Amino acid sequence: MGIVEKMGKSKENEVLTPEDPAVKQGPSLVEVLRGNNSRYLGEMLKNSEDSEALELATRMAGGELDEGDISLLEKYRVDFNKRMEAIQQMENSITADNVALFAKGSPEFQKIINLLGPDKAANAIKVEIKNLAFGDQDAQDRFTKIREAVGKMEAFKSDKTSFEELEGRMEETYEKYKLSDGEFEGAIQEEDPALRTQKMRELVKGKYGGLQKLGLFFFIGKGKLDRKAAELSGFKDDIDATIEERMTGLQEKIDSVGKVLAISMDQNQGMRHALSREIIGEQHPDREKNSGFKEIQKELPNIKAANEGIDKAWIAFKTESGFDSLTDDAEKEAKKKEFLAGYKEQNKDKFKGEGFWSFIFASMFNALVDKKESELE
């Protein structure tokens, strides 16, 4: 009886024993090991910082599991199922429709979707998401970050009610202040912040011009008029002072309203994103740094050396492992795989930097190493 069958038996026994909450948490160990995603359990164990998990992964890879490992595997099954569940939830969001949504702020990603097609792009993303979820701590952190970002995007997408409400409020505001879109756009497009604020202020004050004028047109007899005019004039000054006082306190906020309205009313995506970038401008240096361009540029000589050194490393490996004395083809293939996996592992630290470029170069480097398999002799 093989180990999986033995575990099946063990599972049957579990049914007869009092319920353990962990048993309920997703597919059973037998189902996990026999399922299509079983390799990810191995990956999860291999990338664990827990030495016990690492040893278990080694025994698993070598087909050396024993009965004592059942309880250990059961322990990690719950974590595995939790991760699979998180992946499943995220995969539900990675639809062909949604990838277009995700691309709306990135012309580069949009171009990729156009080239690959939304379905293929969505599938590529799903595969990589799984790799991240079962990867090392850095990969898992990236997975979490992406999951949160996707969650936010989904929330924005379903948050139509508040967005429509906002648009409604803005239209109302235009009407109340008797501002036309044109007037507002004219003011908001002023480059100089001080001038822009002044223009906004004039626009809003313009609405109250009517209030101020009303008092000045009052007329009854000259004496009374003079008195009244003076009084009204003073009253007008009071109103002006009130406006001035209230306006002064609201200057910054009025400017903010302008920006907000401009963002929302603007139909042009480019301008919308430019404005949003302006708002969160301080985050940009970090974002550029996070692409990891400078780090990869610095690492480039080492990456090149690793690319060029693979043949030499293979010769050394062959000698050490006694490859040439092997007669069995399957054994030879296994040794080649061992060498390539080892070579990738050995050079992993060259792509440890965070960001876009580390990921790109790690992917290309690994693909080039894998490609060598057919050339190794």
Next chain:
Amino acid sequence: MATKTFEELYAELMDLIEAGDEAKAREFLTDHLTEFPEEVQNKIAFAFFEEAVVNQAEEETAIRDFQKEGIETMTQLEKLKKGLENDQKVQDLRKDLEL
């Protein structure tokens, strides 16, 4: 134009990185995407996806926060308007009483 091999594409990309032109290097990835092996194409697609989705979520959050602030400001402006209208009513009342 003859299709380039993966190794040639990789070498060209390295040259662009060495030259320090990130924009060109990024453009190179999208311009030559379909010439890379499929597995690499998928990785490139994912890298752009990750960057787009994380950045966009940040921007959307910033916009939403800003819009919320805008709504609050509008509420304040509406209160200001009401206050001024009340002032006008007082003025009208005084005018009527004096007549």
